[in-house]
Amino acid sequence: MRKLFQNKVVAIVAVTLIMIAIIALGAIPGSPFSKITKPLSVILDPIQTVFEKIGTKISDFYSAIAEGMEIRKENEELRAEIAELEYEVQQGEEARIRWEELKSAFSIQDSFENYHIHGASVLSREADEWFSVIRVNVGTDSGIDVSDGSFAVVDARMNLIGRVMSTDVKSSKILPILHEGFNVSAKVNVVNGAVVLVTGDVVLKNDGLCMVTRIPANVVLQPGDELVTSGEGGLFPAGIPIGVIESFDNTDPSHPTATLRPYAEISSIKDVFIMVPNSEDDKGQPELTPSASSSDTTSDTSLASEEVTTGTQAPVESGEDE
Amino acid sequence: MNKKERARQIIVYAIYIISVCCLQVSFSGNFRLLGRSCDLMLVFVALAGYLFGTRDGLVVGAIVGLLRDYFSGTVVPGVNLEPIVLFGVGMLAFFYIGLLASVLFRKRFRRKYMLGILQVALISILYYSLCHVISFVCLSVSGNLNTYHSFRYIVFSSVCPQVMINVIGSIPMLFLLRFVGPYRKGVRSSLIDGYSVEDRKWQSV
Secondary structure: OHHHHHOHHHHHHHHHHHHHHHHHHHOOOOOHHHHOOHHHHHHHHHHHHHHHHHHHHHHHHHHHHHOHHHHHHHHHHHHHHHHHHHHHHHHHHHHHHHHHHHHHHHOOOOOOOOEEEEEEEEEEOOOOOOOOOEEEOOOHHHOOOHHHOOOEEEOOOOOEEEEEEEEOOOOEEEEEOOOOOOEEEEEEOOOOOOEEEEEOOOOHHHHOOEEEEOOOOOOOOOOOOEEEEOOOOOOOOOOOEEEEEEEEEOOOOOOOEEEEEEOOOHHHOOEEEEEEEOOHHHOOOOOOOHHHOOOOOOOOOOOOOHHHHHOOOOOEEEOOOO | OOHHHHHHHHHHHHHHHHHHHHHHHHHHHHOOEOOEOOOHHHHHHHHHHHHHOHHHHHHHHHHHHHHHHHHOOEEEOOOOOOOEEEOOHHHHHHHHHHHHHHHOOHHHHOOOOOHHHHHHHHHHHHHHHHHHHHHHHHHHHHOOOOOOOOHHHHHHHHHHHHHHHHHHHHHHHHHHHHHOOOOHHHOOHHHHHHHOOOOOOOOOO
16 A cells, blocks of 8 residues: 555545545535634634734835825824814714614614624735635634624625635635625615625626626616615625616616626725624614715724724624734 | 755745745735736745655645635635635645646756746646636536636736736745755755756756
8 A cells, every 4th residue: 555655646646536525525515624724724814914914014114104204294184183073072972972862762773783793804815816715813713603604794884895604713714795606685775676686707806896687677777776785595684785886788688787886895905894693583684774885995994993883883893802 | 855954944845835825815915017916826836846846846735725725715606606615726726736847847947947937937827727717617517607708808818917927926936945945055956866967057047
């Protein structure tokens, strides 16, 4: 047997077969092979975090030198702005107290209050077009476990970013909305809006767009129409803003398609929020007020501003803080 | 190879592998040319295999591929619209890149340093072309193929720019492997013996 494995070709074939077996068994849902990365997570994530921090510090240092004069000027402007904002905060605090009173009085339900929101920072991005999953710094130790399903991921403005695909001890993989494997049931954000399917597309993702299919035959989508999650399928809660229709193609009336520009800018996102239902009973579909959407999705690096990020009363945890 | 050399080899390889992988997945977006960033992992595996032989190519390729799977990962659309995570595809692909780099043109090139750049270009063309083919097949089989890139796009906007960026990235990588390690003087002695070149300068152009 040993002599057999000394033969290079036999050894290479054996290793190849083992790798193919790992790929095949790992793809089976619930297979123990899908947890093969957990030990790696314990070793690699801290190293990756250190790299990330070093890189950010170097980048900040050079930015500080390069933008010194500009920063000084900006600093003066910001001081004036801070004074102004402090006044507004006082006003806002009063408004908040009043809102709480009104909320209790009218039993207004907060959007997604049945969801626990976990804040996380992006650890690593795509390696190339085919290895394009995002890794974030919260995992099973923060209560994110996808063995029973998956969770929606949103940005600081509650716009849909993607879904959690797998979790390790300290990190999770997120499938972004632009990926060709991604799909979500959506509806036009009007009363009785048509339900459609939003999917990632190989060609469109280069332009930051998604494909919209399964459009009912009698529906004509207009550029600028907003799509939100429909809640069908149970994975994504209803009402999460996805994006706006960019174009509509009805050349084949039996299969009309449209392109959608997501609100979330995946390429520049630094922080994400994972929506975990509080319990099985709470997996209801509360509607999000459409006003929560915005096309301005610049990444908000301040995970500290937790209450602001969701605009809801849902509890927020920061991956960095843990 | 004595214990000291072996230790140096392992430590230097470990540093290279971790650095290359972390750089690629963390900061590749900051260093883009023609809309693409250098695939440092591929360049590193191709050069390690080319310069230091089959064993190094295979081992380094498998480890780098494993880390590529871990950090980024491959997801393919499933038949019932449910995406499937495939772990190990990178490991398998890079294992073969390491193998290929160590055998392709070995006799003719005799592992001359500067021709390593050509090796990187060839392997890049092969890798990206195959990825497009596999991607097309996977999407077709799963019934999720709405559209796919035109041949013109694949050649002129995907493969060619990526090969160019990889070639540029291979130059500093080549110098690193030559002057920093993993072997002293950038030469793996067991490979020289295999060729019995008199002046022992067979790796220079």
